[in-house]
Amino acid sequence: MSGPSTFQPKNPVLKWIERRLPIFGLVHSSFVAYPTPRNLNYWWTFGGILSFMLGVQIVTGVILAMHYTPHADLAFNSVEAIVRDVDYGWLLRYLHSNGASMFFIAVYIHMLRGLYYGSYKEPREILWILGVIIYLLMMATGFMGYVLPWGQMSFWGATVITNLFSAIPYFGESIVTLLWGGYSVGNPTLNRFFSLHYLLPFVIAGVVVLHVWALHVAGQNNPAGVEPKTSKDTVPFTPYATIKDAFGLACFILFFFWFVFYIPNYLGDPDNYIPANPGVTPPHIVPEWYYLPFYAILRSIPDKLAGVVAMFSAILVLAFLPWLDSSKTRSMRYRPLAKQCFWIFVGVCLGLGYLGAKPPEGVYVIAGRILTACYFAYFLIVLPILSRIEKPRAVPNSIADDVLGKKKSVVASALAVIGVVGLLALDSGSTARASDHGSTPPSMSWSFAGPFGKFDQGQLQRGYKVYKEVCAACHSMNLVHYRNLTDPGGPGLSVAQAEALAAEIQVKDGPNDAGDMFERPGRIADKFPSPFPNENAARAANGGAAPPDLSLMAKARGYERGFPQFIFDAFTQFQEKGPNYIHALLTGFEDTPPEGFKLPDGSTYNRYFPGHAMKMPNVLSDDQVTYDDGTPQSVDQYAKDVAAFLMWAAEPKLEERKRLGFQVMIFMVILAGLLYFTKRAVWADAH
Amino acid sequence: MTTSSSAGQSRRDFLFVATGAVAAVGAAAAAWPLVAQLNPDASTIAAGAPIEVDLSPIAEGQDIKVFWRGKPIFISHRTKKQIEEARNVNVASLPDPQPDSARVKEGHDQWLVVIGICTHLGCVPIAHEGAYDGFFCPCHGSVYDTSGRIRQGPAPSNLPVPPYAFISDSKIKIG
Incomplete structure (x- = not known):
């Protein structure tokens, strides 16, 4: 080019x-x-990593679209069907959902690198602005993709974000109507978001081509921020940059796969495993982590229009950066003051991200306003003033000089890494439940926890028995079929056993030749029966609160783990909030509520239920369900067994996922090691 | 620093080849799930379980169409004349030689069960049409006889017989 x-x-x-x-x-x-500066560090590998992630998202996305149904009534279950029934569907879905987060992690590093090394300065202004456009497109794509599973957070995220546009004077309402295609967020909205979510990645790819084109005209910036002068300053792209990019990419893939195979739901919100319900807003709406800083800015401004303007300005201000920072020295390495301000700015962004996940009350609002002011001040006051008053240190004469006189700035790199981990860990969306009202469920030890976790077949069978004899009286499990009881990594029933269990139920089928509906014995292809014909019947029979479907219960409930515990959870692969909560709930009933607690009629007091007043009575008692294998017949044991069973029901491919994950991780470690030594061998000539 | 010794050179070459090979294996392994997902999913396979069909309402000379695994299955209650026609054929002269006895279950000669998909390009033939009193495909003019064997036209082979068994005199299980 x-x-x-x-x-x-x-x-x-x-x-x-x-x-x-x-x-x-x-x-x-x-x-x-293509000549590339020979002093590029690993922060420069993120361009290649981003191209790779765009490819991953497009390939997995095109495949997911083969199995997904963009209809308000079917979308949620079609996503679950991908995970449960399609060969490697769980892998493709988790690659895509976690891939979005990885894409944003990489883009934030890429942007901060540009910010730090002054990559936006003359002659790279257009290159930088194209990057801002890509970032905006990514945000739109990510948002619309998050809507597609049509869970509670999808629905309410779509409602809140589309309503942002209603702040626009005069045209706002009309624009929102155009976005919705109806009187509210509904099926037409889902359809158009699906169409646009499919389209936009290709638009991104197109702008990426322009971005790379502009890059190859201006040439790459580098840590010294001086332009290459002689051929001594550069090395050919292949093999030098390619092998370095490949090694960086392999390391990034290891990080990516840690999430995909071991903590695939860590960055998601449990509420999105509850199907969209237009009648109930989740108590704590949080966007995906990568929007949190901007969400915090939005909420810091007490005026609707001003908040929206501030939020969009926070992104658009980036496009003006080449003119806001007029310092002739590119790299902040040689700008001591700007360098300090940069790291403060990174801290401000992390802080805004943290606040974005917190409820908008009390001290959080004030902190949010201060950090919002700091965010804008960095671009509009600090950089313009610094670039005029700061006296930069001398830059090296050439890149070759820079390489020779190089000191390793390990500290800065380490700081940045910590920053990234912090940014990543800012997903407290998943941790924001039950904290205000309930006590924290105790952590149990589960056989399926950890990298080699496996379900205990006996426990799953017992849990199924408890479900069938107790829970199933009120709760459906619409996503689980009798055939699943025979699946590998499950309760391990034989086909004959599953057929016998299925034959116990009567299933409505038809119409037959005469046009009549009829009942037939169940087959293993049938799902578990629902105790009520529809949701209204379930509501009417249960004092106004429909017992929720239990298929995904173990992934649809969570609780606050608190800072810094939730960061450690990413390393210890803690994914058992759901079963802990279910166990705690089933053992947390109290006959007499604590003094001063007003229990509404028809409710039971539960220590762990948010708000404590639960419509579900205490249904378990000792010796209620007979175990054939000599396991103690206590409420505590029942609760543990049924929680394990529900974990399997929510994540039936858990064992396959962890097994394949181990193989893939070993492979990637070997590959990354080989790439590292190859990179050293290749670069040996260049130094 | 340069590696000029030939031992160092060959060590480097080995490293490059090993890295390339491992990366290639990884790329191939990554392609596997992308292809495997195209297979029928578990719910589709479960829905393809055998079905039972009650034959008692089908009068002589009539036929019905049922669906199994998304394919139309023709079940014909053949008349004496149709059975005779199917048998009185010089099997060797057929494009796809097969005696009628190989296409029906012993003792149930009156029942012809075939997959109603033309072996030419997949259209559904029409029953009781064509010169052989069997099936006629309107797409490209293939003609099948009362045993579902190809007699005329571009279709290369007979209408396939699905796996089925009589569980009683008036009930079959397909699949």
Whole structure:
């Protein structure tokens, strides 16, 4: 992309093609011979990592679209069907959902690198602005993708974000109507979001081409911030940059796969495992972690329009950065004051992210306002003033000088890494439940926890028995079929046993030739029966509160783990909030509420239920369910067994996931190691 | 620093080849799930379980169409004449030689059960049409006889017989 190529293929076929379409020359000049500064550090590998992540998102996304149904009534279950029934569907879905987060982690690092090393300065202004456009497109794409599973957070996220546009004077309401295609967020909204979510990644890919084009015209910036002068300052892209990028990418994939295989729901919100309900807003709405800083800015401003303007300005201000910072010195390495302000700015962003996940009350609001002011001050006051008054240190004469006189700035890198981990860990969306009202459920030891966790077949069978004899009287499990009882990694029933269990129920089928509906014995392809014909019947029979479906219960409930525990949870692979909560709930009933607690009629006091007043009575008692294997028949044991069973029901591919995860991690460690030594061997010539 | 010794050179070459090979294995392994997901999913397979069909309402000379695994299955209650026609054929002269006895269950000669999908390009033939009193495919003019064997037209083979068994004289289980 940097002018006509001098590349001449030898092979006559390639020669023939090259004369008519100089594509090999283009590739050669852009990705082989292209001179890249020899002092680039690993922060420069994130461009390649981002291209890779865009590819991953497009490939997995196109595949998911083959199985997904964009309909308000079917979307939620179709996503679950992908995870449960499609070969490797769980893998593809978790790659895609966690891939979005990884994409944003990489883009934030990429942006902060540009900010730190002054990559937006002349002659790279257009390159930078194209990057801001890509970032905006990514945000729109990520938001619309989050809507597609049509869970509670999808629905309410869509409602809140689309309502942002209602702040626009005069046209706001009309714009919102255009977004919705109805009187509220509904099926038409889901359909258009699906269409646009499919389209936008290709638009991103198009802008990425422009971004790379602009990059290859201006050339890469580098940590010293001085332009290459002689050929001593650069090395050819291949093999030097390619192998370095490959090693960086392999390390990033290891990080990515830690999430995919071991903590796939860590960055998500439990509420999104509850199907969308237009009648009930979750008590604590949080966007995905990557929007949290902007969400905090939005909430800091007490005026609707001003809040929205501030939020969008926070992103758009980036586009003006090349003119706000007029310092001639690019790299902040040589700008001591700007460097300190930069790290303060990173802290401000992390702080805003933290506040975005907190309820908008009390001290959080004040802190949010202060940090919002700091955020804008960095761009509008600090950088413009600093660039005029600061006296930068001398920059090296050339890149070659920089390489020779290089001191390792390990501290800055370590700080940045900590910053990234912190940013990542800012998902307290998943931790924001039950904290205000309930006590924290005790952590139990589960056989399925940890990297080698497996379900205990006996426990799953006992848990199924408890579900069938007690819970099933009121709760459905619509996503679980009798055939699942025979699946590997499950309760391990034989097909005959599952058939016998299925045959116990009567299933409505038809119409037959005469046009009549009829009842037939269940088959293993049938799902577990619902105790009520519809939700209204369930509500009417249970004092106004419909007993929720239990299929995903173990992933749809969580509780606050608190800072810094939730960061450690990412390392210890803690994913058992749901079963802990279920066990605590089933053992947490108290006959007499504490003094001063007014229990509404028809409710039971439960220590762990948010608000404590629960419509469900205490249904378990000792010796209620008979165990054949000699396990103690206590309420505590019943609660543990049924919680384990519900964990399996919510995550039936857990064992397969962890097993494959281990193999993949070992493979990636070997590959990363090989790439590291190859990189050293390649670069040995260059130093 | 340069590695000029030939031992160092070959060690480097080995490293490059090993890295490339491992990366290639990884790429191939990554492609596997992307292809495997195209297979029928577990719910589709479960829905493809065998079905039972009650034959008692089908009068002689009539036929019905049922669906199994998304395919139309023709079940014909053949008349004496149709059975005779199916049998009185020089099997060797057929495009896809098969005696009628190989296409029905012994002792249940009156029941013809075939997958109603033309073996040419997948259209559904029409029963009781065509020159052989069997099936006629309107798409490209293939003609099948009363045993579902191809007699005329571009179709290369007979209408396939699905796996089925009589569980009683008036009930079959397909699949």
